Amino acid sequence: MSVPVTTSLPAAGSASDPVPPAASQTVPPAAAASSPPSTDAGPSPAELLGFVRSVASDAELISSLPLDPEGRTWLRLDGPGGSEAWLIGWPPGTGTGWHDHGGSHGAFATASGTLKEDSLAARLPTEGWKTLELAEGVDRERQLAAGEGRAFGRHHVHEVRNDSEDGHAVSVHAYYPPLPLMRRYSRTGAVLRLEQVERPEEWE
Numbered sequence: 336m337s338v339p340v341t342t343s344l345p346a347a348g349s350a351s352d353p354v355p356p357a358a359s360q361t362v363p364p365a366a367a368a369s370s371p372p373s374t375d376a377g378p379s380p381a382e383l384l385g386f387v388r389s390v391a392s393d394a395e396l397i398s399s400l401p402l403d404p405e406g407r408t409w410l411r412l413d414g415p416g417g418s419e420a421w422l423i424g425w426p427p428g429t430g431t432g433w434h435d436h437g438g439s440h441g442a443f444a445t446a447s448g449t450l451k452e453d454s455l456a457a458r459l460p461t462e463g464w465k466t467l468e469l470a471e472g473v474d475r476e477r478q479l480a481a482g483e484g485r486a487f488g489r490h491h492v493h494e495v496r497n498d499s500e501d502g503h504a505v506s507v508h509a510y511y512p513p514l515p516l517m518r519r520y521s522r523t524g525a526v527l528r529l530e531q532v533e534r535p536e537e538w539e
């Protein structure tokens with residue numbers, strides 16, 4: 336089976352069906368070229384990783400991000416080649432929850448503190464389901480200390496947290512194309528549930 340997940344509500348075929356490209360229906364007109372994101376001539380995941388690592392080493396820029404003990408803070412950056420980029424501050428105990436990136440690929444790097452990423456080594460069907468039961472063995476976990484980063488493809492699903500009890504973390508993120516949407520999920524054991532689809536206007 337090509338996709339190591341099973342659908343509990345198979346609304347649009349079985350989990351082993353080919354996954355259609357996310358681009359044709361989800362990319363807004365401004366970003367919708369005739370090609371899907373994977374063939375767009377924007378910065379590659381590796382190039383975005385180079386960018387976020389470089390920014391993460393810019394101590395002056397990193398220190399310009401206001402930090403708030405009550406919640407995460409954001410500062411928008413100019414990403415390379417039309418990408419979307421952010422500096423994010425994470426108080427102890429904060430995290431993103433499970434989400435995807437609407438078909439964009441990207442990269443992030445920790446500038447200070449340590450972030451933990453939980454991710455899925457499985458490609459989820461993009462549309463047509465509300466809950467999925469994840470197969471055993473698809474969970475991945477990594478710690479990203481200051482100076483460490485990772486790139487990810489356009490089907491990446493993850494959550495990122497600052498598990499520190501007393502220290503802020505700061506990280507740099509870049510996405511290409513600019514995020515057309517984000518799907519947010521809840522997770523109970525092996526069951527992943529689609530909770531919300533957020534559009535850029537909701538996080539401006």
Ligand SMILES: [Fe+2]
Nearest residue numbers: 434435436493
């Ligand atoms: Fe993310």
